[in-house]
Amino acid sequence: MYTIWTTKQVLQFAKPGDEVVLRGWVYRKREFRDKIFVLLRDGEGVVQLVFAKDRPEVYDIAAKLNIESSIIVKGVVKEEQRAPGGKEVHVSDVIWFFVGEPFPINPSAAQADSEYLLDVRHLWIRSRKMWAVLRIRHTVFEAIHEYFRSRGFYEVQCPIFVSAAVEGGATLFPVKYFDREDVYLTQSAQFYLEALIYSLEKVYTVAPSFRAEPSRTRRHLTEFWHAEAEMAWARLHDVMNVCEELITHVVRKVLDERLEELSILGRDTEKLERVKPPFPRVLYDEAIEMLQKMGFNVKWGDDLGADEERALMQKFDTPIHLYGFPEEVKAFYHKNDPQDPKRTLSVDVLAPEGYGEIIGGGERIEDPDELVRKIKKFGLRPEDYYWYIDLRKYGSVPHAGFGLGVDRLVMWICGLDHIRDAVPFPRDIRRVKP
RNA sequence: GCCGCCGUAGCUCAGCCUGGUAGAGCGGCGGGCUGUUAACCCGUAGGUCCCGGGUUCAAAUCCCGGCGGCGGCGCCA
Numbered sequence: 001m002y003t004i005w006t007t008k009q010v011l012q013f014a015k016p017g018d019e020v021v022l023r024g025w026v027y028r029k030r031e032f033r034d035k036i037f038v039l040l041r042d043g044e045g046v047v048q049l050v051f052a053k054d055r056p057e058v059y060d061i062a063a064k065l066n067i068e069s070s071i072i073v074k075g076v077v078k079e080e081q082r083a084p085g086g087k088e089v090h091v092s093d094v095i096w097f098f099v100g101e102p103f104p105i106n107p108s109a110a111q112a113d114s115e116y117l118l119d120v121r122h123l124w125i126r127s128r129k130m131w132a133v134l135r136i137r138h139t140v141f142e143a144i145h146e147y148f149r150s151r152g153f154y155e156v157q158c159p160i161f162v163s164a165a166v167e168g169g170a171t172l173f174p175v176k177y178f179d180r181e182d183v184y185l186t187q188s189a190q191f192y193l194e195a196l197i198y199s200l201e202k203v204y205t206v207a208p209s210f211r212a213e214p215s216r217t218r219r220h221l222t223e224f225w226h227a228e229a230e231m232a233w234a235r236l237h238d239v240m241n242v243c244e245e246l247i248t249h250v251v252r253k254v255l256d257e258r259l260e261e262l263s264i265l266g267r268d269t270e271k272l273e274r275v276k277p278p279f280p281r282v283l284y285d286e287a288i289e290m291l292q293k294m295g296f297n298v299k300w301g302d303d304l305g306a307d308e309e310r311a312l313m314q315k316f317d318t319p320i321h322l323y324g325f326p327e328e329v330k331a332f333y334h335k336n337d338p339q340d341p342k343r344t345l346s347v348d349v350l351a352p353e354g355y356g357e358i359i360g361g362g363e364r365i366e367d368p369d370e371l372v373r374k375i376k377k378f379g380l381r382p383e384d385y386y387w388y389i390d391l392r393k394y395g396s397v398p399h400a401g402f403g404l405g406v407d408r409l410v411m412w413i414c415g416l417d418h419i420r421d422a423v424p425f426p427r428d429i430r431r432v433k434p
Numbered sequence: 435g436c437c438g439c440c441g442u443a444g445c446u447c448a449g450c451c452u453g454g455u456a457g458a459g460c461g462g463c464g465g466g467c468u469g470u471u472a473a474c475c476c477g478u479a480g481g482u483c484c485c486g487g488g489u490u491c492a493a494a495u496c497c498c499g500g501c502g503g504c505g506g507c508g509c510c511a
Contacts, residue, residue: 035468080469104444105461211509216507217509219510303509348511356511357510
């Protein structure tokens with residue numbers, strides 16, 4: 001038997017003359033008259049292999065290898081300035097290999113970042129770009145759990161099959177559920193989290209949400225990962241504090257642990273280093289005023305479109321809290337401000353550099369009559385929300401929470417052009433394969 | 435739902451405006467090259483120019499219809 005070295009271990013710890021066994025996939029191959037260079041890729045990185053022609057038993061195998069062929073080799077480590085990483089492995093034995101067909105993705109497709117890469121996504125996830133994104137994504141999810149658990153939130157799991165909308169029925173995906181026709185995929189765990197605070201007080205969940213919005217933008221998926229939290233007794237300012245601490249913690253952890261991956265993606269980490277609490281807190285009214293000064297035709301009561309949001313964010317180089325939206329532009333469950341009832345106690349967190357909304361949250365209505373009044377005002381049927389209304393009848397408390405679009409957060413941290421690249425197998429309005 | 439763009443080799447694209455025998459790079463295959471960093475050089479195979487109709491002596495190119503794809507807006511995370 002033999003010990004397997006990773007490429008990373010070879011570059012970090014192997015000494016010249018060490019005999020090592022490595023396994024992985026062919027990342028690049030360059031053939032010369034008397035030797036073949038193979039860049040071997042594994043889950044950790046890349047190291048250069050050298051196959052010499054005076055060892056025909058290994059050279060002849062190397063000659064047959066395609067890009068992405070798999071192989072296990074034994075060889076001797078040498079220091080070599082010309083090799084990537086400063087070391088290379090001179091192969092003495094090929095223990096195992098699989099050649100297969102020529103790899104269908106080539107650099108022109110990769111450089112064009114073309115549609116084709118989505119058709120062959122099951123293969124493209126092997127690329128250095130997707131490798132880097134997926135490792136950062138891993139760390140983002142880890143950091144989210146780490147933050148909530150360190151702050152006394154309990155993790156809970158909520159149903160994916162639901163029978164009422166959170167924000168209205170138009171964007172629900174119906175599901176065939178035996179002989180019933182009123183079952184859908186969840187859009188948000190929020191209502192269930194609101195129920196759970198009466199047991200655990202502070203709860204969170206990280207789960208997929210599904211929205212049948214026919215959106216064709218670089219910021220929308222039909223299936224996305226949602227990190228949601230809900231807190232009993234909390235107010236709007238508590239939500240803002242938790243949001244900025246959470247985002248700061250995630251960004252900090254990625255900067256600490258994923259610098260190599262950020263560098264592969266060409267991310268300007270200076271822009272991430274600026275992310276520190278407190279984030280600027282911008283009242284909706286101030287935003288309207290700023291936009292009017294910039295020449296936008298907006299007035300109090302309007303929702304902010306993508307152009308307005310981008311223009312506003314040009315004034316900031318960190319995320320901001322935008323709070324206090326008018327009642328009409330926010331979903332029915334947002335609590336109106338008792339001091340100013342036309343306004344809700346709501347907040348969006350907007351990411352800089354044009355990435356836009358990554359969080360929506362705020363205080364929820366705690367009074368049952370007020371809740372019913374607002375459900376009706378929004379043209380919805382109270383009977384569809386009977387259990388949600390019920391929560392207000394037994395020991396109702398002020399409470400607040402928020403939902404974070406994790407894929408959008410990953411997109412911004414990685415500096416990606418499209419949310420699809422923040423996800424290994426994205427689902428959008430047309431694409432459900434691979 | 436609304437607005438815009440695109441469809442030519444396995445992949446990325448040029449050619450279309452101004453109609454006249456189908457092109458390049460990458461990838462494949464064959465050969466060459468003393469160390470490459472998306473190696474390079476020579477050769478070679480590979481096409482229902484999305485589909486249908488029309489105009490024309492002649493259509494990838496012009497016109498009409500269809501199909502497929504992409505981007506943006508709205509909505510949201």
